[in-house]
Amino acid sequence: MKRLFVALMTASTLWTGIGMAQASVVIGGTRVVYPSEDREVSVQLQNAGDTPSLVQAWVDSGNPDVSPDESQAPFVIQPPISRIEPDQGQVLRISYTGAANLPNDRESVFWLNVLDVPPNPESMEGEAPQNFLQLAIRSRIKLFYRPEGLEGSARQAAEQVEWTLSGGNVLRAHNTSAYHVTMTQLTLANGINVPISAGEGMLEPNETRTFELPGNAHGSIRELRMTTINDYGARVEQDVTLSR
CATH class of the missing domain: 2.60.40.10 (Immunoglobulins)
Known part of the structure; x- marks a missing residue:
């Protein structure tokens, strides 16, 4: 997973062909709330584009530069890597591992990362151009871990x-x-x-x-x-x- 993350984030060859890759996978929501009494929470992804996308997902503790393997956030995601076909969806299941001793008198905040990798571009002849720019676009939204029984709402x-x-x-x-x-x-x-x-x-x-x-x-x-x-x-x- 770390090698995939690094390779995608550092790809920078120029594409002189007919277009440029754009993000097509969208997250169903702008934040995630994880009640501590739940075994897992689900997040819906949807590929709104017309080509397949490779998606990698992970949670970090606030540092956007941390790779999935280096993250110390106490959450696991299934599946961590998936292929989403055009006009299709994928459900991410996020589970709290209990590895961190999170406070029980207030919320804790983490970040859900979704890296959207489009397929290689094709030229008018149906082949990938010799030189191209491959853009892997990451979406990052807040994940709030909410202990049970907090005062107020x-x-x-x-x-x-x-x-x-x-x-x-x-x-x-x-x-x-x-x-x-x-x-x-x-x-x-x-x-x-x-x-x-x-x-x-x-x-x-x-x-x-x-x-x-x-x-x-x-x-x-x-x-x-x-x-x-x-x-x-x-x-x-x-x-x-x-x-x-």
């Missing part, structure tokens, strides 16, 4: 984020819940968006994070509209009152 977690305004230009968010809260947008009452840098949109349980207000945010700032993503991948908006 994932649906109410966003409401448990405490917001304070300090120094007049810094927002501080503290997640008091046992669940991860993923934010996609923060908007002040006057319509100004607060920048969220890449990787800063997810608040872990009991995490505190700060956001600097843009220079054009002026006047009395008392309310904030927060947009989050729920377990089903839907965006949810709610108004938040700021404290000082």
Whole structure:
């Protein structure tokens, strides 16, 4: 598996033929929730293209550069490698191995990787061109391991984020819940968006994070509209009152 991963991720020969490979396998969802009481969870893949695809799947603990064999994430996937025909699907079965001593008072987050490898391109004569670019495209979504009996609920977690305004230009968010809260947008009452840098949109349980207000945010700032993503991948908006 490691050799396959490395070979696919480092292929870089030029294709001067008639097109370029594109990802065709899609994941049925934008996140995976693994309740600790379940023996396994299933993820549906679908090949929406018109050619077969070779798919490799694995879970990592947060480092996107770790190969499948080097990953220390306590999950196994069956099948780890599969061929999906055009307009066909494949079910991935993810099982928790119990190898890691995960906390039982809060969620833990991991990442599901799906590497989609298209077949070699063919020229107009039905043969692969001598020089081509083979693109293996990886999709990576969050996997939340959710212990049984956590206080509150994932649906109410966003409401448990405490917001304070300090120094007049810094927002501080503290997640008091046992669940991860993923934010996609923060908007002040006057319509100004607060920048969220890449990787800063997810608040872990009991995490505190700060956001600097843009220079054009002026006047009395008392309310904030927060947009989050729920377990089903839907965006949810709610108004938040700021404290000082």
